[in-house]
Amino acid sequence: MKAHDGMYIDGAWRPSAGSDTIEVVNPADEQVIGAVPAGTAEDVDAAVRAARAAFPGWAAVPPAERAARLAALRDALATRREEIAETVTAELGAPLAFSRAVHADVPITVAGSYAELAGSYAFEEKVGTSTVFQEPVGVVGAITPWNYPLHQLVAKVAPALAAGCTVVLKPAEDTPLVAQLFAEAVHTAGLPAGVFNLVTGLGPVAGQALAAHEDVDLVSFTGSTAVGKRIGAVAGAAVKRVALELGGKSANVILPGADLTKAVKIGVANVFANSGQTCSAWTRMLIDADRYEEAVALAGAAAKKYVPGDPHDEGARLGPVVNATQRDRVRGYIERGVAEGARLVAGGPQAPEGRETGYYIAPTVFADVTPEMAIAQEEIFGPVICLMRYQDEDDALRIANGTVYGLAGAVWAEDDATAVAFARRMETGQVDINGGRFNPLAPFGGYKQSGVGRELGAHGLVEYLQTKSLQF
Ligand code: NAD
Numbered sequence: 001m002k003a004h005d006g007m008y009i010d011g012a013w014r015p016s017a018g019s020d021t022i023e024v025v026n027p028a029d030e031q032v033i034g035a036v037p038a039g040t041a042e043d044v045d046a047a048v049r050a051a052r053a054a055f056p057g058w059a060a061v062p063p064a065e066r067a068a069r070l071a072a073l074r075d076a077l078a079t080r081r082e083e084i085a086e087t088v089t090a091e092l093g094a095p096l097a098f099s100r101a102v103h104a105d106v107p108i109t110v111a112g113s114y115a116e117l118a119g120s121y122a123f124e125e126k127v128g129t130s131t132v133f134q135e136p137v138g139v140v141g142a143i144t145p146w147n148y149p150l151h152q153l154v155a156k157v158a159p160a161l162a163a164g165c166t167v168v169l170k171p172a173e174d175t176p177l178v179a180q181l182f183a184e185a186v187h188t189a190g191l192p193a194g195v196f197n198l199v200t201g202l203g204p205v206a207g208q209a210l211a212a213h214e215d216v217d218l219v220s221f222t223g224s225t226a227v228g229k230r231i232g233a234v235a236g237a238a239v240k241r242v243a244l245e246l247g248g249k250s251a252n253v254i255l256p257g258a259d260l261t262k263a264v265k266i267g268v269a270n271v272f273a274n275s276g277q278t279c280s281a282w283t284r285m286l287i288d289a290d291r292y293e294e295a296v297a298l299a300g301a302a303a304k305k306y307v308p309g310d311p312h313d314e315g316a317r318l319g320p321v322v323n324a325t326q327r328d329r330v331r332g333y334i335e336r337g338v339a340e341g342a343r344l345v346a347g348g349p350q351a352p353e354g355r356e357t358g359y360y361i362a363p364t365v366f367a368d369v370t371p372e373m374a375i376a377q378e379e380i381f382g383p384v385i386c387l388m389r390y391q392d393e394d395d396a397l398r399i400a401n402g403t404v405y406g407l408a409g410a411v412w413a414e415d416d417a418t419a420v421a422f423a424r425r426m427e428t429g430q431v432d433i434n435g436g437r438f439n440p441l442a443p444f445g446g447y448k449q450s451g452v453g454r455e456l457g458a459h460g461l462v463e464y465l466q467t468k469s470l471q472f
Helices: 041-060 061-079 082-091 097-121 150-164 176-188 204-211 227-236 262-275 289-304 322-342 393-400 416-423 457-462
Strands: 006-009 010-014 023-027 029-035 122-129 130-136 139-141 166-170 196-198 217-221 241-245 252-256 284-289 343-348 362-367 383-390 407-412 465-471
Touching: 006 041, 006 176, 023 082, 023 176, 023 227, 029 176, 041 130, 041 139, 041 166, 041 196, 041 204, 041 416, 061 082, 061 097, 061 150, 061 457, 082 097, 082 150, 082 176, 097 150, 139 204, 150 166, 150 176, 150 217, 150 457, 166 204, 176 196, 204 227, 204 457, 217 227, 227 241, 227 393, 252 262, 252 289, 252 393, 262 284, 262 289, 262 383, 262 407, 284 289, 284 393, 289 343, 289 383, 322 343, 362 407, 383 393, 393 416, 407 416
Parallel strands: 139 166, 139 217, 166 196, 217 241, 252 284, 252 407, 284 383, 362 383
Antiparallel strands: 006 010, 006 196, 023 029, 122 130, 130 465, 343 362
């Protein structure tokens, strides 16, 4: 898709107050594929004013009508599914098949889920002598990352609109094109002017201006823990609502009775999907001492099937990471793992063969990783998996819970009851039991430093509502 040289504010594409632009680069070949305006604080202010002006009208629209607009938005996105997939592949580097099945289809499903929820949710209830109303919070400032660029913005914008809020979105610098496509879909869907506004720009400029804007009622941020902490502090000081979806270092716990072959195969696939750039990825695989070496061999063999390749090729399974900074950061972690004494089973810090151009990383498996190592504690955000050995269930739990994060995880056991008993002791927001699949209606969000608040489904809708009770 062709980049807009303006920003979508108050229902139209308008020029930025400044003249700076941000180049969009294809990470597979390092070529510039477009440029978007680098929005200024003035642009953010114009967008927030448009959202504020549109708020009373949108909040007063009956939920059934809001549901109809969201259904039209879902349809507008669904019509452009292939273009969404190609755009995400071009600016993020995800293999086309993955872009279709995940980067396009998941947000289309999530938009549809909020069309349904807007129509069915009880925005009003009786409690004794009171009637309690769920009312929209107001103007939402949404700041999103690049790793699931359309999903992450839809997971904020769709529930916000369903609740009756209006939105200003600041998408990530690396992936603004799919955000522009989304703005076009909003326009096609006939949402009133000002209900959704898009300001592209740099985090420390446009993002910061949005998070700090006094007329924003709720800041919803997905990204790194470092930036999230700062945004939380700014929002807290202004007594604003804040939702944070931050990093993760999730554990994939394979208990002694589990199907080891299946658990390792799916565990490796989980980490290498999207080139390891998934906040909820199970980057630590925990295996009992008896079957540890068998798991190492299985993981090493599985990694060989992920040959780095051009994401535009239909058969590609592993594309590049998003940019040169991320590539260098991930390679730095691989070097650190080796220096810390972890055993390299597959991959390594060097560029994969024949992939010197483009931001490629060799799919990497580390064994003999111990809990105090940086590669066991810090989010790497690349195709790197750490295999850790545990002695017994309590040891496994200590390792699983032994990071500052708590976003996701998995447990494999001989039966669901055993896995559930273990999962209930994990300090984390989501756990997939014996290969349980992603559920777009299930609340998603973190324990501990993985975040505050939940996205998706009815739990995600509630984040954008505040309650008022009338007594009779
Ligand atoms: P990032 O925090 O640098 O950027 C995220 C967004 O914040 C971008 O839009 C960026 O422009 C903006 N931003 C940067 N500095 C800002 C500032 N000072 N004020 C306001 N906004 C600012 O993160 P990233 O590098 O884009 O994404 C990778 C990280 O995000 C990883 O650590 C990953 O775990 C995390 N992440 C978490 C989730 C989740 O749901 N929990 C999802 C995706 C990514």
